[in-house]
Amino acid sequence: MHVTDLSGRETLVRITGGMKVKADRDESSPYAAMLAAQDVATRCKELGITALHIKLRATGGNKTKTPGPGAQAALRALARSGMKIGRIEDVTPIPSDSTRRKSGRRGRRL
Numbered sequence: 001m002h003v004t005d006l007s008g009r010e011t012l013v014r015i016t017g018g019m020k021v022k023a024d025r026d027e028s029s030p031y032a033a034m035l036a037a038q039d040v041a042t043r044c045k046e047l048g049i050t051a052l053h054i055k056l057r058a059t060g061g062n063k064t065k066t067p068g069p070g071a072q073a074a075l076r077a078l079a080r081s082g083m084k085i086g087r088i089e090d091v092t093p094i095p096s097d098s099t100r101r102k103s104g105r106r107g108r109r110l
Contacts, residue, residue, distance in 0.1 A: 001040045013043045033070025037077035051084035060093035062101045
């Protein structure tokens with residue numbers, strides 16, 4: 001999670017799921033996202049920030065266009081911690097025409 005000012009120029013808080021859990025496999029889990037969101041909320045309150053505009057971003061491009069497993073958990077944790085949420089916006093980059101996707105002409109065969 002990355003909290004900036006309204007212009008997006010200055011970073012105020014940046015906490016990731018990997019900073020909260022020990023195991024590498026848990027970095028993108030909903031639990032790690034929830035812990036990171038709670039930390040972000042407490043830090044924002046210390047700085048005097050009470051309301052947020054949220055921008056969700058998936059990998060996008062020629063990769064997946066759906067946000068990861070932690071996105072919903074992080075949003076829920078922010079809302080529960082008493083932060084006011086202004087607007088939620090999806091800023092995933094959508095290609096107009098991109099490079100060729102991974103896996104061949106007939107897709108990934110299992």
